[in-house]
Amino acid sequence: MQITLIALVENKPGVLNRVASLFRRRNFNIESLNVGRTERPDVSRMTIVLDNGTVDARKVEANLYKLVNVIDVQDVTNQPAVTRDLALIKVSATSDQRAEIANLVSIFRARIVDMAPDSVIVEITGTEDKIEGLVELLRPLGILEMVRTGQVAMMRGTASGVRYAPGANGNQVFEKVVG
């Protein structure tokens, strides 16, 4: 089982290092971690996926608030959220295998974004399950390379994720904090 957290952090040098260092120090096992810009230039957004074998979301949230640069944390595991992962998969493909690949790709609503004499690159966006499904079907053809962005997540509509840490910034609405 995995837990997915969204963390808003100040867009400053070294913040990713602080988060990674904290997770290492507290022995939290990162499955994937995605960082990027947001609608605000001074705020970055992290989507953090952890293996919850050793840790629960409340503990991770409380520890993240120990970092001065962390503004807001929500747990979106099992919440009405849109989660997406993007993968580029280079598959070995002779000219007579291309049709089979094209067929799989269209069933999964993926795309072929590059074609070489003996390989193709497939691009797929979706949930983790969907990507795993395509990967399993492509594997027998020979996967030469694969790269994945890690999950990104966003709550649907006006819903928000779960904020646990009492007394920390979790008690405050993001707008109030960043305002």
Add this chain to the structure above:
Amino acid sequence: MTKKTGAEILWECLVREGVEVVFGLPGGAIMPVYDAMLYYPVHHVLVRHEQGAAHMADGYARASGKVGVAMTTSGPGATNLVTGIATAMMDSSPIVCITGQVHAHLIGGDAFQETDVTGITLPITKHNFLVTSADEIAEVVREAFYIARSGRPGPVLIDFCKNAQVEEAEFSYPEEISLPGYKPPDHAPLEDLESAVELIEGSERPVILAGHGVLMSNATDALRIFATKTQTPVAMTLLGLGSLPASDPLSLGMMGMHGEAYCNLAIQNADLLLAFGMRFDDRVTANLRTYAPRARKIHVEIDPSEVHKNVEVDVPLVGDLNTVLTDLIPLVDEYDHEEWLGEIEEWRAESQARDILTWPDDGKLYTAHVIRNIWQATNGEAILTTGVGQHQMWSAQYYCLEKPNRLITSGGAGTMGFGLPATIGAWFAQPDQEVWLVDGDGSFQMTQAELSTALQEGANIKIAIMNNRFLGMVRQWQEFFFESRYSGTPLSCPDFVKIGEAHGIPGRRVTETNEVVPAIEFARQTDGPVLLEFLVEKEEAVYPMVPTGADLDKMIRRPIRKQPTAAD
């Protein structure tokens, strides 16, 4: 707006933060700051090793309640601070360390005395900053001091590039600070307070666990009022000693590995624990699986990451301890808990029968006796600093505190060598108070170079070295758990009195029990630093002791010594 160099802006801001003394040692990458220092009303204490600077700032912070400041150059100057910063981190002590760094354009090029200091100190600071241009420094200093002293206090480091020290920038003191991600909690929610009150109402055998947070939150009055109103006995952690006067009938003294037996028994038999500003360290809980098995738990704590960390609690109250207790006091009723307190009194009487202080004089010099004599001479009101080891535990047990912020000791990190520099720092914070260092022969030798700092500053500190010619606490573990194989623990010591004399510090060596009190009086009557060396029993052990991993009430107890009879 006026233009100033980065170094001048640093001092402008430090002075505005109320900094009067800085502990440090200069070097290439911090020289512009040292040059500018001459024009500001700040006293600089030159240390002999940078570790001493961090410990002095720490001792200063703990004795004054203000932020202590350490300053060093880049590279080895900065890395020598590391042990001191980690010590301050573990004990939540507010210090600000300012380190020089090479020119910003040289960073990453392995320049002379370049070290990634913000990288090294990332996990052992509350926060750190790298300043690469002069226009950043004012805001950074303001934020650093605010972060260090607010919420759960801790060390903050500012790594200051040399170009930023010499460049000029417009200076205006930032009145506001903007830290969108940093909002220390204050009040706990009312519904949580009500849940706590319910547990308190239903409890017949409650115990308060008072930690360092009580002192740091200035909650000693609130604690006393709460404990008295609810007649709840108070157990204290090592760093929480002084939260309640030792003479208060509700005081159970120190808990944990070397805590009072009756205190640990009370915790194990409690039906409710009220943890105030403490973090259930393994040295106070012992075996977590069997810790306080029948007790519900209320945890008042300012750092939400401490809640449920080691011990799952029933009611967490996240907030400032003094605020939460002040909110809680009017909500609770008065209780007497007569039966429970009576039961604890029986355990207490049994413990006293085993106390080394009740032993008849056998002509031997025991550390516990010496500490008790210092306690009597100083009325228990001196500031007492320690190193780490047996002498530290005996100090905690026998220097019974009537007032808060009197025991300055490295708890969480257990840093040997903390004592002497922390004592010097404490003296700078409280120059009008009597300041004693009780140290061990092993601990003292780690930082004894600072004797020359004490001399240079004329620090009026009294040093008492308990010399047992061993790394005593390790030797004790070897005796109990390694069949007395004394591997690496016997210690040859120099003549400490002569070392003192070499520094112009008068001293006495004590070998007989009847010399103890006169030596203590000699130290107290002499102005300036004094060094006393006590040649104490070599193989005495600290009791009680909970072996690592054992249950908290499975203590190794001091054997009861029979009173001598006519037949003896």
